[in-house]
Amino acid sequence: MTMISKERKTVSFFTICYEGDWERILKENRLERIIRQCNYDFFERGLIINNVKDRLTVERYAKEAVQKGIIDVYYFSEDYSEEILKKFSITRNSFRLDFYDGYYYSIGPLTAVFLAKGKYLVYLTGDCLIEPHSVPWIDESVERMENDRNIFVASARGVDTNIECTWYTSREDDEFFYTHGFSDQCFMVETQRLHADIYNHYHYYTERYPVYGGRLFEKRVNSYMCVKQLDRIVRKGAFYSHEKLLNAGLEEVQTKPTLSKKLKRMAGNSSRKLRKAINKRIFGHTTKVDGKVKKWHI
Known part of the structure; x- marks a missing residue:
């Protein structure tokens, strides 16, 4: 793998593939499109490979992507998982919540955060693309972040931001909406801010994330943002x-959920509703995992 000098620091780019989509990303031109449509000269372009069965085959295609100049580096998340959890003070079991385990949803972006060498990190999941007609947003977002430390993260606008931008915007100007949300689908952040002790907070606003994700990365980051009253632009x-x-052959597969899965989903949703009600309606506050209380109502 090509290594990048730490002396060069601007904006790193990372995306991810996993067992369900690596063929679509690495065998087709998807990886090239993800990067090209950002329309930005990144100083490093990386791929995180997460939870794949045939490591040797996937790595062969990743090496080809490096040789073609599509990416500079690739990493397997499993090679760094122990270091990452120790670095960010996260226990393996803490990803489990409401009968679901969010580890595999989370270790990909955490690996990108851990290994990115740029001052800023742009991260898109492999199933997301910046639309070609989009206005430039990366340099403009960097400028805002440099001038306002209360801005924690920036993104382009996607489906996940529509409700926030329509109903829950705290303020806006000619160029940006200011919201309280966070998504791992598309984000840009000052890399070192995600290296801080931020992953063990809780805020009831984050109960909106899918129950099957457990205590996942984006839920942890957004909890910290809410506790500290930080913005996304x-x-x-x-x-x-x-x-x-999804890879060829998987798109047509439609499996009906079993009774046990239905019961698990029902139990998870009930557990989440109860936790949110207790924290929001009874205590009316947000809590940090260590017990510290900071009031803030969303």
């Missing part, structure tokens, strides 16, 4: 699309 005129992306 969403660039007006910059958009990303999100599509279901």
Whole structure:
């Protein structure tokens, strides 16, 4: 793998593939499109490979992507998982919540955060693309972040931001919406801010994330943002699309959920509703995992 000098620090780019979509990303031109449509000269372009069965085959295609100049580096998340959990003070069991385990949803972006060498990190999941007609948003977002430390993260506008931008915007100007949300689908952040002790907070606003994700990365980051009352800025005129992306043969597979899965989902949803009600309606506050209380109502 090509190594990048730490002396060069601007904006790193990372995306991810896993067992369900690596063929679509590495065998087709998807990886090239993800990077090209960002329309930005990144100083490093990386791929995180997460939870794949045939490591040797996937690595062969990743090496080809490096040889073609599509990416500079690739990493297997499993090679760094122990270091990552120790670095960020996260226990393996803590990803489990409401009968679900969010580890495999989370270790990919955590690996990108851990290994990115740029001052800023742009991260898109492999099933997201910046729309070609989008206005530039990366440099503009960096400028805002440099001038306002209360801005924690920036993104283009996607489906996950529509409700926030429509109903829950705290303020806006000609270029940006200011919201309280966070998504791992598309984000840009000052890398070192994600290296801080931020992953063990809780805020009831984050109960909106899918129950099957457990205590996942984006839920942890957003909890910290809410506790500290930090903003996400969403660039007006910059958009990303999100599509279901599965390897050939998987797209046609439709399996009906078993009774046990239905019961598990029901139990998880009930557990989440109860936890949110207790924290929001009874205590009316947000809590940190260590017990510290900071009041803030969303």
